[in-house]
Amino acid sequence: MAWHLARQGHPITLIDPGLEESVKRTSGDGNHLTGTHASLGVLMGNVFRRSSGRGWRLRQRSMALWPSWVCALQRQEPELILKTPLLQLADGDETLGRMRKLADTRSDCGLSLLERHQLQGVWPGITHGGLLSERDGRINPLMLLKALRKALADLPVTGVAAAVETISRAEPGQGGGWRLGCDDGSCLHQDTVVICAALNSPALLEPLGHPRPMQPVLGQALRLKITSGPTNWMSWPAVLVHRGYNLIPDGHGHVLLGATVEPGERSEPEPLQLMRHLEDSAPEWLRNAKVLEHWSGLRARPVERPAPLLERLEPGLLLATGHYRNGVLLTPATAEWVEQHLEDSLSMMSKS
Numbered sequence: 001m002a003w004h005l006a007r008q009g010h011p012i013t014l015i016d017p018g019l020e021e022s023v024k025r026t027s028g029d030g031n032h033l034t035g036t037h038a039s040l041g042v043l044m045g046n047v048f049r050r051s052s053g054r055g056w057r058l059r060q061r062s063m064a065l066w067p068s069w070v071c072a073l074q075r076q077e078p079e080l081i082l083k084t085p086l087l088q089l090a091d092g093d094e095t096l097g098r099m100r101k102l103a104d105t106r107s108d109c110g111l112s113l114l115e116r117h118q119l120q121g122v123w124p125g126i127t128h129g130g131l132l133s134e135r136d137g138r139i140n141p142l143m144l145l146k147a148l149r150k151a152l153a154d155l156p157v158t159g160v161a162a163a164v165e166t167i168s169r170a171e172p173g174q175g176g177g178w179r180l181g182c183d184d185g186s187c188l189h190q191d192t193v194v195i196c197a198a199l200n201s202p203a204l205l206e207p208l209g210h211p212r213p214m215q216p217v218l219g220q221a222l223r224l225k226i227t228s229g230p231t232n233w234m235s236w237p238a239v240l241v242h243r244g245y246n247l248i249p250d251g252h253g254h255v256l257l258g259a260t261v262e263p264g265e266r267s268e269p270e271p272l273q274l275m276r277h278l279e280d281s282a283p284e285w286l287r288n289a290k291v292l293e294h295w296s297g298l299r300a301r302p303v304e305r306p307a308p309l310l311e312r313l314e315p316g317l318l319l320a321t322g323h324y325r326n327g328v329l330l331t332p333a334t335a336e337w338v339e340q341h342l343e344d345s346l347s348m349m350s351k352s
């Protein structure tokens with residue numbers, strides 16, 4: 001978002017305690033990663049079940065914007081690509097029926113139905129077919145973060161490596177706007193503030209009279225080494241989705257598998273087992289795979305409100321967070337939403 005806004009010429013101050021930490025996925029120390037570091041970067045924009053409403057529009061907009069984002073960011077990370085396609089396997093007649101309906105109505109979005117005989121090379125023994133989405137797929141979230149960090153360095157962006165502890169309204173006599181108290185003792189004054197601190201956002205919003213509770217939903221993922229079975233992934237899509245889990249080829253003989261959806265912050269070993277064996281439908285090669293990496297992260301799920309939270313709370317105070325399971329997918333559309341509301345807010349301020 002900071003990158004997008006700075007590219008439109010807005011002077012940006014980016015405040016985040018993780019700004020000076022290197023972009024990597026450290027696992028095994030018991031800490032949860034931020035949503036973006038933990039994410040698998042799966043972009044499921046066109047296979048969304050609904051065909052109308054805000055969720056559908058945001059997904060469609062993001063999918064339309066991603067190619068130009070990737071193209072611009074490749075200057076920083078030439079290997080950043082949007083890998084396609086995405087294949088969802090059906091696990092029964094009901095799912096297959098739903099997929100057939102989507103394929104029939106969304107062929108213009110790149111959806112088509114594959115029969116089971118066409119999928120034997122990917123998932124031998126599959127009893128039903130699957131839905132192929134030509135334009136959905138995956139972006140590597142760590143590479144994306146690295147590209148954004150590098151791109152920010154060339155733009156009018158001031159980085160502050162601190163956590164915001166308080167946000168308060170500045171009196172008109174003090175120039176209006178907002179005062180931000182940070183955990184390093186600094187106090188910043190800004191005309192406009194965009195809150196996007198995931199699970200830490202409610203604590204900043206509550207004292208301002210904008211309760212927006214969110215609950216953590218844990219996700220675990222694995223990087224596996226295949227010891228028998230497919231290794232070159234030639235016949236594989238960029239993302240294979242089976243029983244709600246994603247399988248992502250990650251170089252020769254490696255695959256990413258995730259992610260669990262576990263309410264709360266404590267990781268349960270059982271969902272991880274379930275994921276590894278895909279509820280008993282995993283092929284032999286997946287059962288035998290060796291775990292190389294195991295990590296977890298927290299998703300921010302708004303309570304009693306649909307994700308994401310995109311709101312203009314007050315003049316100069318925007319909220320853009322709570323993306324729950326689709327924050328990477330919705331990044332470009334979120335940035336565009338903020339840009340539009342920021343510009344409205346600036347034109348109102350210049351008139352008053």
Ligand SMILES: Cc1cc2nc3c(=O)[nH]c(=O)nc-3n(C[C@H](O)[C@H](O)[C@H](O)COP(=O)(O)OP(=O)(O)OC[C@H]3O[C@@H](n4cnc5c(N)ncnc54)[C@H](O)[C@@H]3O)c2cc1C
Binds near residue numbers: 015201300321
């Ligand atoms: C295991 C897992 C797999 C996922 N897979 C996918 C996927 O395949 N596709 C997809 O689209 N989404 C996926 N998601 C969801 C996605 O990762 C999130 O929706 C998205 O990354 C949220 O981004 P964010 O920037 O809002 O939050 P985060 O990435 O959590 O970042 C929040 C930032 O706010 C900063 N911050 C916190 N408190 C403060 C404060 N007080 N002051 C200043 N800064 C603060 C933090 O340092 C952090 O940098 C997954 C999530 C998990 C956990």
